[in-house]
Amino acid sequence: MTAAIRVAVVDYGAGNLVSIRNALQLLGAQVHLATAAEDLVEADAILVPGVGASQPAMDRLHRQGLVDPIIERVRGGTWYLGICLGLQLLFERSHEDGAAMLGLLSGDVERIADAPSLPHIGWNRLEVRRPHPVLDGLEDGTPAYFVHSYVPVPADPSVVVAETEHGSRFASLVASDHIVGFQFHPERSGDDGLRMLANTLALIGGSIPDPAQAGQGRGAA
């Protein structure tokens, strides 16, 4: 029996945490809300959710003393899972309000170019650019649920796993080492979205040492 993946869902007042917590728990993860740096210590993965603008989000993360601890932990090997705004915060600068963000990935966040409507709300397709374990068992063109106006523009195109078209194509799923970012909401994307989250947990589970071999109990679920 494997230990449950411990996910710290960052609670910084930027949107609803109910759905993502429910989805992760349904998939067997051990979820706790993180409001301060010490809440990140016992986590295999830090999940940053969120909707809204970058600067207020960064301000709140700073106020809660979470910015440096998140950066340090992720540089130290803890997984970072970003959803929507949580994905955008991974990058360096937002063109929405000039916010300086976490900078764990290089590139900026920009408004969707030539969008027929904004915000981009609803179901749209993931066009797979390269195979990735998060998409195991899912077809090219799988629909996912989006609610946003801004998108990441990674400096390194190799981090792009999938793109989506809404007037122009943008990166909708990015991954690099132990960072996975969803521009859509997997927790609102039906069975396919749950599958992506389950794949992500499996990926994290395969990357952390077996607690029995490592000689330290991690509280098997």
Place this chain on the structure above:
Amino acid sequence: MLLCRVIPCLDVKDGRVVKGVRFVDLSDEGDPPELAARYAAAGADEICFLDISAAPEGRGTLLDVVERTASRVFVPLTVGGGVRSALEMRDVLRAGADKVAVNTAAVRDPALIATCARRFGSQCVVISVDVRARPGAPGSWEVVVQGGRTATGLDGLAWIERAVELGAGEVLLTSIDRDGTRQGFDIELLRAVTSRVHVPVIASGGAGSPADMAAAVTQGHADAVLAASIFHRDIHSIAAVKAEMAAAGVPVRITEATA
């Protein structure tokens, strides 16, 4: 390209689904989360709860219903019916709803739309509008409130444009003339609205067949179609509706359940 949504709507009263839901093999057929889960599994792109509780106790129960639904249904959830203030909207969103539809309260106090859009974002705020054709005035509709019982004198198209200007991120447009008739959507009404606003429009009222739902999109330019009775009574499945829409060239989300 955004896919067209198919949305089953459930009327909820005092925490139970009312209005003729007849899934034969469902033991607790009146439980909203159970039915929502069932629809999600059948390929619904979004679920809509319309709370028709009259008493405040019923509204407390609604939050519990939303919470229980959010713990097991992983498609977007829209909740409407009787939301009168930003605080009430906050509570419904916190319980796990993705969007909240306002109707009568917004007609009484249009500033409610702006307040909610500012606090929660336009993407959370759906303006739900019930209209009735004005007799002898083609191309003109009047807003009715309180579940279609009270005429307001307001022009439907003008009100919708105003609501969108105030920050509503989506329009749930119901033709009271067609509601429950299964005679098809009011295409003329849909065209009038979709040509005037740039936010998504959900067609409601009159769905009788998968062909009606395809027509709401191909002719009425709706972004989503909502129906109650044809799904509840198992007259047509979500899969059948999506197949018809796909055949008409409408992009839809095909899941294993709908394939």
